[in-house]
Amino acid sequence: MLLEVRDLNTYYGASHVLQGISLTVNSGEIVALLGRNGMGKSTTLKSIMGLSKARSGSVVFEGRDITGHPPYQVARWGIGYVPEERRIFPNLSVLDNLFLGVKHGKKAGAGDPEPWTVERFFHHFPRLEARAQQKGRFLSGGEQQMLTIGRSLMGNPRLLLVDEPTEGLAPLLVREVRDILAEINKAGVSILLVEHNLKVAMSLADRLYLMGKAHIGFSGSIEDLKANPQAREKYLEV
Ligand SMILES: Nc1ncnc2c1ncn2[C@@H]1O[C@H](COP(=O)(O)OP(=O)(O)OP(=O)(O)O)[C@@H](O)[C@H]1O
Numbered sequence: 001m002l003l004e005v006r007d008l009n010t011y012y013g014a015s016h017v018l019q020g021i022s023l024t025v026n027s028g029e030i031v032a033l034l035g036r037n038g039m040g041k042s043t044t045l046k047s048i049m050g051l052s053k054a055r056s057g058s059v060v061f062e063g064r065d066i067t068g069h070p071p072y073q074v075a076r077w078g079i080g081y082v083p084e085e086r087r088i089f090p091n092l093s094v095l096d097n098l099f100l101g102v103k104h105g106k107k108a109g110a111g112d113p114e115p116w117t118v119e120r121f122f123h124h125f126p127r128l129e130a131r132a133q134q135k136g137r138f139l140s141g142g143e144q145q146m147l148t149i150g151r152s153l154m155g156n157p158r159l160l161l162v163d164e165p166t167e168g169l170a171p172l173l174v175r176e177v178r179d180i181l182a183e184i185n186k187a188g189v190s191i192l193l194v195e196h197n198l199k200v201a202m203s204l205a206d207r208l209y210l211m212g213k214a215h216i217g218f219s220g221s222i223e224d225l226k227a228n229p230q231a232r233e234k235y236l237e238v
């Protein structure tokens, strides 16, 4: 098992926003975490990454207990994080934005998969290669999203936590971002994906978790979810 989250409890002040979240990601998988607004999806990713402090519970990554460690340390251990709000540097070029990501991750070691380089990144994201010298702020929303994903890849993560990558994108770009995530996964990166677009999630994920308020209400395969309209209605459809 690559990632095991067990019984996480996280608070914002007095509000208990994660009440015993448990989930797993196996090596090579794409696992989707879905649910309505405000259920705690982003907080789950932040709690794994060490950006929100879990009060109890544990996060084990590649057999190492990483609970409560700071984000930069978690990144060095091999977890990349693509936040909901795209955090590119508007006044830096695409290339410099990518180089910034190189510093944050871990150095590739013997036995690790092929390291990500700027060249390799551009091979997967030709749309950004054409704009390598352009400043971040001139990129479209979708291109900024790709750049954020690319920057986190520069740290050579074995697991990528991706929060709503297709939010607000036009259909064509939704498909491009979807395809890129599939390619990254094929290249050996496991993914925990928070997604509001059910079609995208179902087309990518090996397994799904659906969140109700502060808890996981359903977990299973795509087939399990298709066979369970009650779960879809309870946790997804408005
Ligand atoms: N920094 C914060 N301080 C206080 N409360 C917060 C903070 N961040 C989130 N919350 C609250 O915690 C709960 C869970 O938020 P979270 O962002 O994890 O939900 P989400 O499932 O990602 O929602 P969305 O689909 O809207 O992104 C919500 O009630 C939210 O209002």
Ligand SMILES: [Mg+2]
Pocket: 041, 042, 043, 084, 163
């Ligand atoms: Mg969120």
